[in-house]
Amino acid sequence: MHHPIPYDVVIAGAGPVGLLLACELRLAGLSVLVLEQAENPSSPLKRLPFGMRGLSVPTIEAFDRRGLLDDIAMPQQKLGSGKGGVSGQEKNQPRRQAGHFAGISFDYDNIDSAKWPYRLPGPAGTNMAAEMAHLEIVLAARAGAMGVEIRRGLGVESLDQSDDGVTVRAGNETFHARWLVGCDGGRSTVRKAAGFEFTGTDPEFTGYSVEVEMADPDTLGQGRIYTPTGMYFQSRPGTIAMVEFDGGAFHRSQPVTPEHVQAVLRRISGTDVTLTALKLATTWTDRAYQATAYRKGRVLLAGDAAHIHSPLGGQGLNLGLGDAMNLGWKLAATIRGDAPAGLLDSYFEERHPVGAQVLDWSRAQVALMRPSPNSRALEAIIRDLIATRDGATYFAERVWGVSLRYDLGGDHPLIGRSAPDFELADGTRFGERLRNGRGLLLDFDVSPALQALTSRWSGRITYIASNAKERLGLSALLVRPDGVVAWAADAEPDPEGAAQAAARWFGESK
Known part of the structure; x- marks a missing residue:
């Protein structure tokens, strides 16, 4: 009887997190199989404008340290942001927006980077944008070139684990591996099949991202507009994100029709806007859940499989890629047999608090967005704070990930932080x-x-x-x-x- 070749690691999910993790494991010489449910990775939601993702400092540094930054940064001109962040801004702009918190923006000119004594200038700037589709193409190409096997149209359906391995069933096939990592998203099959506990807070709203044509486009304002019933943000005519505080009732409950989108838009905007076409629509919520453990036996979780939250502030992708960078070398050392005691446990110890913090960051933004007098009052205070030098610096640290530090013990202030990108004597960079x-x-x-x-x-x-x-x-x-x-x-x-x-x-x- 033919037995499938055992792999060191099977990864469920060929999104950016699964692909980066696969590359990290191959870098250490392990055999890796990636199983992806979708036949075809492309989706209009991964392309601009909805596929736009802001990359944080830890993400940009990770891509730079693995020689991926130039490939990922290539279409930057299209995205309108310079590689180094500030340098990409038009010099004559009166305000240079550097990011936002619940739609309240902070400016480059207010940020005091002297507060970050261990950051050196280099190709890894403080912020950068990438298109989800392009990011996946670059990571899949790198994984393939490194010898990662990627099987599309095969999602993990069930699993059994023993003391020395995991058996995974996908379609009509069975695969054996020493370890399995679930990078299969917020509704992770791996998480459910392995019995991880997933706890958190339920949604307050249904969010919509839509591409529409309107009979009367001038009816709606541009930019982010708070109303007595919710919030909408029109980045360019017909490209609209909006939230309705309905407890997340509509999300995934029924098809998103033009009639429904028009009704919601009318309720939120308080106008009688008329849609003539619905070109693209997706819904989301602010449900914020996190796995109480990231490992059960030989099954691990990373990315959205381990934590979900609203896309407000664009932290989800960065959080997942941070998981992959943290886990890859630790799992590789464990499989090679030269890992010190507790090395794999440090993945959860370091990454779970970071995830919990991002979930709270997301919840805090929702609290500011509620259509209530209390939230509007709180928003006014945050708006004043974010306009100060200390305030803008604090929000930049959090949004960009500059303040990330693992608690590794030790007295030196640099321990647990990202290594500075020193320019060495021979002209190379650290x-x-x-x-x-x-x-x-x-x-x-x-x-x-x-x-x-x-x-x-x-x-x-x-x-x-x-x-x-x-x-x-x-x-x-x-x-x-x-x-x-x-x-x-x-x-x-x-x-x-x-x-x-x-x-x-x-x-x-x-």
């Missing part, structure tokens, strides 16, 4: 040195003790002895494969501290 997915020990002062230490983790940690254009007062730092600083020293480095950090993240020395 980010480029992470392309192979290994850890890095950057030693500015060439300490023999540190050099000897990394030889004990050869193959897992690359030693770099180099000065840099701007050292930020540091003498040495140890960086994990995901670009997170595990150990840092300002003055004379402590080799014992570096060795402890290396053992904690890279396992036993040879």
Whole structure:
């Protein structure tokens, strides 16, 4: 009898999160199969205008560190944002909007980047936009080139796990793997089949994203408009997002017809607008749920399978890609057998609080959007705060992900943060040195003790002895494969501290 070849990892879902995770696992030499329910990845909702996604600092850095940024940034001109964020703004604009919170915008000119002493200029700017369809094409091409097997039209239907592997059924086929990762979206089959607990808050509204033609386009205002019954946002004539506070009742309950969209638009806008055509429509809600664990046995969750929330502020994609970067190298080390104790558990310990924070960020925006006098009063206060220098800086930190820091212990303020993109003495950048997915020990002062230490983790940690254009007062730092600083020293480095950090993240020395 023919038995299917066992894979190291089967990933359910070929969205950006599943594809990036597959690339990370292949970087470590593992065999990976991606199963995707949809036959065809393309959808009008993944293309502009609805497929537009803002990329946060951790996402842009991840793409840069894996050599993907240039491919993803290529259609930037179309999206109207410069690669470095600020540089893409027209210099003569009186206000340069840098982002928003519940539609209340904050400006570049108000942001005090001196508050971020460990950020260095580089190709990874503070914000950038990408089209979902293009992002998936780039990631699928990279995964394919690296040897990831992608099977479309085959969604995971059921699973069984044992002590040493997982059996997955998809269509008429059965696959065996050591591990299974569910990256199969908010209604994840993997999450349900494996019995993960999923808890949170139920929706307050149904959101609509529609492309329409109107008999009287001038009836509706442009921009974001709050009304006594909800909110609508017309970015350009006929491209409308709107929310109706109906407890999410309409979402996925019946087909979205032109008559229904017209009725909702009339109720929210308080006008008698008439639709002549409905070209595209999708609904969404502010339901905010999160898995209480990200691992059960040999099944893991990442992306929307692990957490869902409203698309307000565009945090979902970034949150999922952050999961993939965090999980990939840890799962690979676990499968290779050189992971230290608890390494895989650190995926949940680090990523669950980040997810919980984003869910609350989403809930806070909903609270500001409710059509009530209390929310309008609160909105006025937030509007005043966001217009201050400290306020704009705080909101930029949160929206862009600059403030992301894992609690890894250690005294140095850089530990748990993203490594600065140093420009090294030979003209290369630190980010480029992470392309192979290994850890890095950057030693500015060439300490023999540190050099000897990394030889004990050869193959897992690359030693770099180099000065840099701007050292930020540091003498040495140890960086994990995901670009997170595990150990840092300002003055004379402590080799014992570096060795402890290396053992904690890279396992036993040879």
